[in-house]
Amino acid sequence: MAAIFSPDELSTLQVSQMIFHVVGGAEEPTLFDEVVVPDEHVGTFRQLLTSAARGKKFKWNATAGLHGLLSRIDQEVDDAISFLDASKVLAAEFHDMHRGNAAPGILLFANVTVNGRSHYLLNKYDEMNVLQFNVRGEGEEKRVAHIKGVEHTIVEDDKALQKSILFWGLSAEDSIYIHDRSNRNVAGFVRNWLHVSPYFTEEEATEAIHKALKNTFNRPDVQADEETHRSWKTNFFDIVEGREEVDLGDEAGRAAFLSRLMPRETKNEALLGMVSDALRKEHVADETTKLSKGKLRRPSRRTLRTEEGITVNYSQQDMDSGRVEVSKDPNGNQRITVVTSGEIFQRDVD
Numbered sequence: 001m002a003a004i005f006s007p008d009e010l011s012t013l014q015v016s017q018m019i020f021h022v023v024g025g026a027e028e029p030t031l032f033d034e035v036v037v038p039d040e041h042v043g044t045f046r047q048l049l050t051s052a053a054r055g056k057k058f059k060w061n062a063t064a065g066l067h068g069l070l071s072r073i074d075q076e077v078d079d080a081i082s083f084l085d086a087s088k089v090l091a092a093e094f095h096d097m098h099r100g101n102a103a104p105g106i107l108l109f110a111n112v113t114v115n116g117r118s119h120y121l122l123n124k125y126d127e128m129n130v131l132q133f134n135v136r137g138e139g140e141e142k143r144v145a146h147i148k149g150v151e152h153t154i155v156e157d158d159k160a161l162q163k164s165i166l167f168w169g170l171s172a173e174d175s176i177y178i179h180d181r182s183n184r185n186v187a188g189f190v191r192n193w194l195h196v197s198p199y200f201t202e203e204e205a206t207e208a209i210h211k212a213l214k215n216t217f218n219r220p221d222v223q224a225d226e227e228t229h230r231s232w233k234t235n236f237f238d239i240v241e242g243r244e245e246v247d248l249g250d251e252a253g254r255a256a257f258l259s260r261l262m263p264r265e266t267k268n269e270a271l272l273g274m275v276s277d278a279l280r281k282e283h284v285a286d287e288t289t290k291l292s293k294g295k296l297r298r299p300s301r302r303t304l305r306t307e308e309g310i311t312v313n314y315s316q317q318d319m320d321s322g323r324v325e326v327s328k329d330p331n332g333n334q335r336i337t338v339v340t341s342g343e344i345f346q347r348d349v350d
Helices: 039-050 065-071 083-097 188-194 202-217 226-241 251-261 269-281 316-321
Strands: 014-023 034-036 054-060 105-114 117-125 131-136 144-150 163-167 175-180 196-198 245-247 288-290 301-305 311-315 324-328 334-338
Touching: 014 034, 014 083, 065 083, 065 188, 083 105, 083 188, 175 188, 188 196, 202 226, 202 269, 202 288, 226 251, 245 251, 251 269, 311 316, 316 324
Parallel strands: 034 144
Antiparallel strands: 014 105, 054 175, 054 196, 105 117, 117 163, 131 144, 163 175, 245 288, 301 311, 324 334
């Protein structure tokens, strides 16, 4: 999962507006008109919000639906909607979609600023004890929830439907980050409810990662031995063909992935930095995805065989890099040149 903000950025987080409603279960949703957070709970409440600032990146499928709702909040447009009314629309939609098949819980909606920029944060908590509150007002009266306790008890539990959803920006070009604690790849109904799709398909992410690696190793300033140059593609395609998942969401995940590709270079910080920069340039430095070969193919091996029965096996990469070269000498004979900076191994065969 990608960390959406740095610790320094999160330290600037301010809550501009916040409301929550009780949704799920067979009963009608409980919608509030106001939430009061006493001063003694503000610190814990901020911690609860900042813990959600991780997720998998998605893109909007359309500017209608939820995207359109967010873009109308407190705006000077004909169909403008207030923050409170928008939160009630979200709560009612979620409740109607999952009436009876989702555990009762709290749907929290907040407008926060980070470094002065506005973001929307939506969390679904199944654990009702996350927020303890008293309710004042019934019937047609203004219904107010007074928070009396905040318990940061959220855990990774595949049996619980606990969502952390961060809306980042409102234009169609901006991203939305989703952290689905019950489904690493984000449940289908969440994607349908929000009208979003993964920022990259598995094939697109794999091609972008491959391009980043290839661009790195084609750099003239790369300090790596011949074994590393030869092995990274082999190891990469082993991972691809195994449909394995890689987590590039933080430095530790990227380092673990790169150590699999280049086991001899685990302490080569300069090379690891170059690869991380290349991944960021291709916008996949924060992806968590299964690798899928799509149009990618493992480099094929080729064979040169002379009339005298001498055989040389090589790849196109060996030829492109000059490690294997075929030329003619002044007498018209063809010459095969093999260059290596390592050892030459000899084996007797029958």
